[in-house]
Amino acid sequence: MKLAQRAVLILFALSLIAGVATGNQLYYRLAYLWGLLFFGAWIWSFFSLRGLKLERSARALRAQVGQIFEERFEVVNESRLFRLWLEVLNESPLPEPGGSQVLTLIGGRQRRIFWSQTLLRKRGVFPLGPTVLESGDLFGLFRKQNSWPARESLLVYPMMVNVQFFPDPPGLLPGGEALRRRTPQITPNASGVREYEPGDSLNRIHWVSTARRDRLMVKEFELDPLAEVWLFVDMAKFGHAALPEPPPDYNVTSYWRKSIKVTLSPSTEEYAICIAASLGRYFLRRGRAVGLVSAGQHLTLLPPDRGGRQLGKILESLAVLHPMGDIPLQGLVETQTKHISRGSVVILVTPTVMGEIIFLLEYMVRRGLRPIVVLLDPSSFGGVLSNSHLIERIQSVGVPMRFVKNGDDLVTVLSGGEIGKIEVNQRLE
Numbered sequence: 076m077k078l079a080q081r082a083v084l085i086l087f088a089l090s091l092i093a094g095v096a097t098g099n100q101l102y103y104r105l106a107y108l109w110g111l112l113f114f115g116a117w118i119w120s121f122f123s124l125r126g127l128k129l130e131r132s133a134r135a136l137r138a139q140v141g142q143i144f145e146e147r148f149e150v151v152n153e154s155r156l157f158r159l160w161l162e163v164l165n166e167s168p169l170p171e172p173g174g175s176q177v178l179t180l181i182g183g184r185q186r187r188i189f190w191s192q193t194l195l196r197k198r199g200v201f202p203l204g205p206t207v208l209e210s211g212d213l214f215g216l217f218r219k220q221n222s223w224p225a226r227e228s229l230l231v232y233p234m235m236v237n238v239q240f241f242p243d244p245p246g247l248l249p250g251g252e253a254l255r256r257r258t259p260q261i262t263p264n265a266s267g268v269r270e271y272e273p274g275d276s277l278n279r280i281h282w283v284s285t286a287r288r289d290r291l292m293v294k295e296f297e298l299d300p301l302a303e304v305w306l307f308v309d310m311a312k313f314g315h316a317a318l319p320e321p322p323p324d325y326n327v328t329s330y331w332r333k334s335i336k337v338t339l340s341p342s343t344e345e346y347a348i349c350i351a352a353s354l355g356r357y358f359l360r361r362g363r364a365v366g367l368v369s370a371g372q373h374l375t376l377l378p379p380d381r382g383g384r385q386l387g388k389i390l391e392s393l394a395v396l397h398p399m400g401d402i403p404l405q406g407l408v409e410t411q412t413k414h415i416s417r418g419s420v421v422i423l424v425t426p427t428v429m430g431e432i433i434f435l436l437e438y439m440v441r442r443g444l445r446p447i448v449v450l451l452d453p454s455s456f457g458g459v460l461s462n463s464h465l466i467e468r469i470q471s472v473g474v475p476m477r478f479v480k481n482g483d484d485l486v487t488v489l490s491g492g493e494i495g496k497i498e499v500n501q502r503l504e
Contacts, residue, residue, distance in 0.1 A: 079216050083113045113216065120217035123210035126154030127161070129223050131174075131206055136227055140234040141337040144193045146203070148174055155183035164207040169229070170197050171323075174206075196323070196337060198233040198348065198394045232390040233348045234339055238357040240490045242475035244420060244445035268292045302418045302445070303366060303379040304358045306389075307411075308351045309404040309425035310344075310371035310396055316426065316458030317342030318481065341481050343426040343451045343458075348393050350424050350449055350485060355389045367392055368411050370400035376411070405435050417443035426451035428462040436474050448476040449489070455481040 087109035094102030128151040138144050152158055158181035165174030173191035181187060204225025211218035268284045271291030284292040318341040339345055351367070358365050359381065366379035367389050375392050377385075404425050415421065421444050425432070432448070439446045448469055454461035469476045479488055 077216070079214070080113070083109055083216065087113065112214070116212035116214055116216040119212040120210070120219050122156060123158070123212070124208060124219045124221050126152060126156065127158070127208060127210075127221070128153055129163075129206060129208055131203065131223070131226075133203060133227065133229065137230045137232065138195055139232040140195050140198055142195055144169075144195050144229065146174055146191045146193075147188065148176075148191060148206075149186060149188045150178060150181070150208070151186040152181050152183060157182055158210065159213060160210060162209040164209060165191065166205050166207060167201060167203055167225070169193055169195075169201045194323075194337070195231050197340075198231045198345075200395055201229045201231065203227050203229055230391065230394060233345075233352045233393050234337070235349065235353045235356055236485045236489075238353050238486060238489045241354060241357055242447055242491075244447070244475065267295050269295055302420055303364045303416065304420045304422065305366045305368060305379070305411075305415060306351050306355055307404065307408060307421060307423050307425075308347055308367070308369040308393070308396065309407075309423070309427060310347075310369050310398045311400045311403050312398050313403075314426050314428070314453065315343045315398045316453040316456040317344065318457040339485075341456060343453055343456050344398050346451055346456075346479060346481075346485075347424045347426070348396060350479070350489065352390055352393050353485065353489070354422060354424075354449075356386055359383075359386050365389065368407065369396055370402040370407050371396045372399045374402070405429075405431055408435055409438070412439060412442060412444060415444060418445065420445045420447065422447045422449065424449045424451070426453045426456075426458075426462070428453065428460045428465075430465065430468070432465065433468050433472060436469065436472050440472070440474075446474050448474055450476060450478050452478065452480045 087106055090102045090106035090109060093099070094106060130149040130151070131146060132149075133144070133146045148163060150161065150163065159179065161178045161181060163174065163176050163178065165172050167174075171193065173193045176189055176191075178187050178189075202225035204223060206223045206225075208221045208223075209218060268281050269292065271280065271293050275293045279293040281292050281294045320340050321338075339349055355365050355367070362381060364379035364381050365385060367375060367377040369375045369392070372395075375396065377388055377392060379385075380388075404423065404427060408421075408423070412421065421439055423432075423435075423446060425448070427450075436446050436448070450462060450465060450469070452461055452463060453459075454463075463478070466476070466478055477489055477491070479485070
């Protein structure tokens with residue numbers, strides 16, 4: 076029982092006792108007043124949420140770190156009772172979610188609509204709910220709550236930067252054979268024809284075969300002999316480091332400004348995810364087939380492919396990836412490189428401080444692969460050890476590399492320039 080309820084009951088009891096002891100009608104009237112106040116407030120709160128309906132919808136269920144996520148809240152009063160006040164509570168696990176608001180003076184058969192804005196600062200999957208409606212009596216003696224569970228979830232893609240240039244060692248392209256792997260992309264290598272199916276593009280129709288067989292036939296393609304690009308992201312639970320995240324320097328009233336900037340979290344995990352997403356987009360824009368391998372909560376293996384659909388798959392995988400894996404980078408690479416074709420480019424994104432990475436690079440070179448290392452310095456992220464001693468050893472093997480520290484401008488560092496400060500506008504591509 077709340078303190079206010081106890082206070083009213085105590086006043087009711089004292090007034091009744093005083094009335095019985097003194098026989099004064101004033102005390103009886105006070106007792107009637109406190110009793111009516113208590114039970115009237117209970118009846119009011121009992122009907123405070125009856126006939127109320129909540130609808131919650133979003134413009135899009137996929138967004139990116141740094142963007143503004145907008146939701147529409149609609150409260151419908153289906154009864155004829157007047158609602159004095161109503162509190163809407165958004166209990167979504169989104170960081171700093173919007174949508175919590177107090178509504179007043181809602182008439183019968185009325186509806187209220189309002190919009191919420193949330194600046195997305197974390198990647199991942201976030202349920203849009205639960206949503207709680209809370210109301211009660213005028214004096215706050217009794218409160219009622221109704222909860223609506225989450226019906227949809229928001230997928231937040233990781234942050235990406237526009238890489239201008241990145242090392243691309245030559246693969247085994249001259250005289251290479253077509254890879255015997257079907258692909259939905261149009262390539263110079265046509266492997267055969269099949270019957271037309273709904274959804275096939277008209278520019279894939281093979282008119283000669285169509286005329287010969289008297290039914291629509293479409294061409295099938297195989298991957299051309301361009302070297303594939305594989306992204307290996309080290310998500311073992313040991314080796315990563317992170318610093319406390321600084322508080323944001325903006326507020327909700329500033330969301331409309333285009334100058335709001337989101338800073339990458341100071342952790343090797345977020346830098347590795349951002350680098351992998353950015354490099355995946357970089358090579359996909361250049362028509363390369365890109366694959367992804369990582370071992371976080373579970374083993375992630377995306378076969379190489381081209382196009383926007385592949386970028387979406389990579390971003391979806393990276394959005395929920397966290398350093399919780401038991402497989403070290405060395406075991407992951409040795410296991411998966413057996414299935415990678417010669418001449419492929421293998422990009423290792425890792426904060427490792429172990430010297431075994433040198434033997435791993437030599438092993439990949441002997442297998443005819445083209446490794447590239449993006450080395451994150453854990454000491455700059457609050458880690459105990461540094462891996463700067465590996466720079467010269469990696470370069471001595473003849474493997475291109477990029478060395479990234481906390482606060483570096485990833486565009487500049489990945490493109491081989493100077494070190495600066497990383498900031499990304501909310502309007503990401």
